[in-house]
Amino acid sequence: MSKRESSRELVESERILTEVLRNVVGLAIFDRQLRYRMVNAYLAASNGTSCESHFGKHLQEILGDVALQVRPAIEQVWSSRRPVVNLEIAGVLPTKPLGGHWIGNYLPIFDSGGRVGQVAAVVVELGTDVQLRSSQPSSSEELVLRSWKDIARYLGTCVKTVQRWEIDYRFPVRRVTAKKGAVVFALRREVDGWLETRQISARCGPQ
Numbered sequence: 001m002s003k004r005e006s007s008r009e010l011v012e013s014e015r016i017l018t019e020v021l022r023n024v025v026g027l028a029i030f031d032r033q034l035r036y037r038m039v040n041a042y043l044a045a046s047n048g049t050s051c052e053s054h055f056g057k058h059l060q061e062i063l064g065d066v067a068l069q070v071r072p073a074i075e076q077v078w079s080s081r082r083p084v085v086n087l088e089i090a091g092v093l094p095t096k097p098l099g100g101h102w103i104g105n106y107l108p109i110f111d112s113g114g115r116v117g118q119v120a121a122v123v124v125e126l127g128t129d130v131q132l133r134s135s136q137p138s139s140s141e142e143l144v145l146r147s148w149k150d151i152a153r154y155l156g157t158c159v160k161t162v163q164r165w166e167i168d169y170r171f172p173v174r175r176v177t178a179k180k181g182a183v184v185f186a187l188r189r190e191v192d193g194w195l196e197t198r199q200i201s202a203r204c205g206p207q
Contacts, residue, residue, distance in 0.1 A: 026040065026123035028123070029120050059074070083105065104121060170194075171186075
């Protein structure tokens with residue numbers, strides 16, 4: 001094999017590796033305060049939001065309660081200076097109410113003085129095909145009503161009526177947490193099933 005052919009193969013191998021890292025594996029870098037310093041588009045989409053919304057945010061601001069599974073691994077890397085690999089993570093994110101399932105690997109990034117300056121995360125989402133936000137919504141997104149307004153629009157009524165149905169008729173609304181201001185959503189299949197068992201008016205206002 002000539003040097004030119006060898007060089008061409010090396011360039012092509014690097015291109016393929018770059019494409020894999022960009023589109024198949026989630027990448028992030030955290031500073032000592034557990035803030036995102038970098039995230040690629042795959043991981044941002046896997047987290048249900050954009051790259052821009054991650055930058056400078058604390059781990060828990062993006063992952064919610066799932067951060068409780070991830071934080072000990074990152075802190076272990078800081079203290080031990082060794083990687084933590086094949087950490088299984090599962091749960092519901094503030095921006096992803098259907099939840100997710102991931103395998104995370106956390107690696108030390110050393111500075112010029114030989115100290116751990118940052119921690120890199122290499123994450124793969126299991127059991128789903130992640131689509132970037134510039135792409136069409138995935139089928140799972142199409143099955144979720146992501147707010148009171150979306151739920152009311154789907155039912156052809158108003159928000160107050162749906163909220164009353166939750167109290168009076170056990171309408172199947174879900175929440176990410178029980179705190180005030182929590183993310184509210186509903187699964188269309190559950191809403192459709194609920195409608196089949198109810199004969200109530202969708203008219204807005206007191207009834």
